[in-house]
Amino acid sequence: MxxxxxxxxxxxxxxxxxxxxxxxxxxxxxxxxxxxxxxxxxxxxxxxxxxxxxxxxxxxxxxxxxxxxxxxxxxxxxxxxxxxxxxxxxxxxxxxxxxxxxxxxxxxxxxxxxxxxxxxxxxxxxxxxxxxxxxxxxxxxxxxxxxxxxxxxxxxxxxxxxxxxxxxxxxxxxxxxxxINIDDFKPDTTKKQEYRSKHQVNQDDKVFFVPRRLTKKNGVIYPILSFPKVLEKYPNAKLIYAGSGEALEDMKKLIAEKNLENSIQLLGPIPHQQIKEFFALSNVVLVPSIHSAGVEEATSISALEAMGSGVPLIACAVGGLKEIVHHNEDGLLVEERNVGELSEAMIELLDNPEKGNQLAMNAREKIEAEYxxxxxxxxxxxxxxxxxx
CATH class of the missing domain: 3.40.50.2000 (Glycogen Phosphorylase B;)
Structure with missing residues (x-):
């Protein structure tokens, strides 16, 4: 045709x-x-x-x-x-x-x-x-x-x-x-050091990556609110966003209010092919979506790409995310807008990298079979x- x-x-x-x-x-x-x-x-x-x-x-x-x-x-x-x-x-x-x-x-x-x-x-x-x-x-x-x-x-x-x-x-x-294109988004963690050098990310940083359009329904402020608790235990943690949208100015104000400028990076929109490099250099991917004005996340492509790329995923239990992520099997689900629960999940995966690796392996198998x-x-x-x- x-x-x-x-x-x-x-x-x-x-x-x-x-x-x-x-x-x-x-x-x-x-x-x-x-x-x-x-x-x-x-x-x-x-x-x-x-x-x-x-x-x-x-x-x-x-x-x-x-x-x-x-x-x-x-x-x-x-x-x-x-x-x-x-x-x-x-x-x-x-x-x-x-x-x-x-x-x-x-x-x-x-x-x-x-x-x-x-x-x-x-x-x-x-x-x-x-x-x-x-x-x-x-x-x-x-x-x-x-x-x-x-x-x-x-x-x-x-x-x-x-x-x-x-x-x-x-x-x-x-x-x-x-x-997703399962041949394009696949585990590439062997290049973690190379990509960190390319994107000026310290080799020993604990990186949380948020590949999200900066809009309200994507819950992009909640990782910022959750991050101070993470930094108490892991001062070398970094939160990196890739995306643009109407929530940007509010995010910048919140980051300044909490004195997080040295720990959070707002990349703005980046080429889709480059997203793969940030998946590879990250420790954990966050998809913190929320309900907003009757809108909730569909089958999130960002979540699927993270799962296909062999990176542990933390997502909020809303909409289609509940359909594609099985809690404690191929990712972690947290309650939407729950700052404390999100902090705990982020710390849990840094405390237990072996668990994160197993979740990521299971997620890749699911993506190959179903997506x-x-x-x-x-x-x-x-x-x-x-x-x-």
């Missing part, structure tokens, strides 16, 4: 959706399909600013939420034109990766299936882009429902989102949990075929 993956967001960009698209493309191509990607990044920046970002900024001054709606509509129109300009490539199907990419593909007249990665309206509220219970939040929710009902097939990245689609729109989706990108691509292929009947 000739398959187009489409999104109104930037591609590539740091974040789970972009990683999903890259990995799905690799899996589908491994199965012999031709796969292209179109995104808003294929539009010149000047055009994006003129038609989407500029007006969005101004409209948000009038009423919070109006800007994001304008931006999504403008992105949809630009993506639709891109798809129409590429119709000569005779794609068999478009797999839209978000609500407005679904509308762009449908209005371009192509067979469309949609992957649902989360909850568009609730996530906008959680990020502070839209006010809760506002007309704008209601509008975004209505557009979600419309997209679910108009697309040929709905794919969700976990069971909870499948339940959400059914409840909101009466549409029975197909749950395919997120996955392969090629196996997931086969499931997507079957849904594409059923949508074309």
């Amino acid at each position: 000739k398959i187009l993956l489409a999104t109104v967001f930037d591609y590539p960009h740091p974040g789970g959706l972009s990683t999903h698209v890259t990995t799905l493309k690799a899996g589908l191509e491994a199965r012999g399909h031709i796969v292209d990607i179109l995104s808003i990044s294929d539009i010149p920046k000047s055009t994006q600013t003129l038609k989407a970002r500029g007006p969005s900024f101004i409209l948000n001054k009038v009423a919070k939420g109006k800007g994001i709606i304008w931006s999504r509509k403008a992105r949809k129109k630009m993506l639709q034109r891109l798809i129409e300009a590429n119709k000569h490539k005779d794609y068999d199907i478009v797999n839209a990766q978000d609500v407005y990419a679904t509308f762009a593909s449908l209005d371009a007249g192509l067979p469309t299936v949609s992957t649902v990665h989360g909850y568009m309206a609730f996530e906008a509220v959680s990020a502070g882009s839209v006010l809760e219970n506002s007309p704008e939040a209601k509008y975004l929710q209505e557009k979600e429902i419309e997209a679910f009902q108009k697309t040929r097939k709905v794919i969700t990245v976990d069971q909870r989102i499948k339940d959400y689609v059914l409840k909101q729109a009466g549409v029975e989706g197909n749950a395919i949990r997120n996955f 392969s990108h090629v196996a997931a691509a086969e499931k997507y292929e079957q849904i594409y075929l059923s949508a074309l009947k």
Whole structure:
């Protein structure tokens, strides 16, 4: 088949959706399909600013939420034109990766299936882009429902989102949990010293790595709150974040308040391939997600990548994380927002590196058996075929 993956967001960009698209493309191509990607990044920046970002900024001054709606509509129109300009490539199907990419593909007249990665309206509220219970939040929710009902097939990245689609729109989706390229993310700890030298990390530091977009639902402030207790026992512990987002300034203030500037490093967004190097140089990976405005973590790609990379994982027991991590078998689960419990788990894995190594080995075995990108691509292929009947 000739398959187009489409999104109104930037591609590539740091974040789970972009990683999903890259990995799905690799899996589908491994199965012999031709796969292209179109995104808003294929539009010149000047055009994006003129038609989407500029007006969005101004409209948000009038009423919070109006800007994001304008931006999504403008992105949809630009993506639709891109798809129409590429119709000569005779794609068999478009797999839209978000609500407005679904509308762009449908209005371009192509067979469309949609992957649902989360909850568009609730996530906008959680990020502070839209006010809760506002007309704008209601509008975004209505557009979600419309997209679910108009697309040929709905794919969700976990069971909870499948339940959400059914409840909101009466549409029975197909749950395919997120996955990773198991050939790309694999144990590489033999290069720990090399990567520490490359990234200027002391060889004897105890490194906790947080590969997370800096947004509220990802719980990124909680490792900071938990860290003073860890430092009492392990003064050479370091906390390293890779990611960007609206929580950055609050994190910086919190770090300064607690005098943790010498122990916490904020890398900002880094290339996805470089994430692998930080997994390899780390002692423990943290995925501290929380419930926020009705939003919770799906099948976290960051958690899967950590587990595939042979690094011990500590995650909060929310959403899809509870589905992929078995406590004390292939990782540790802690209660969300529980600063004391997170501190104790962090100290536990530094106190007992043998336990951490065993958890990591078990996690790698699980990833190979259950979260392969090629196996997931086969499931997507079957849904594409059923949508074309």
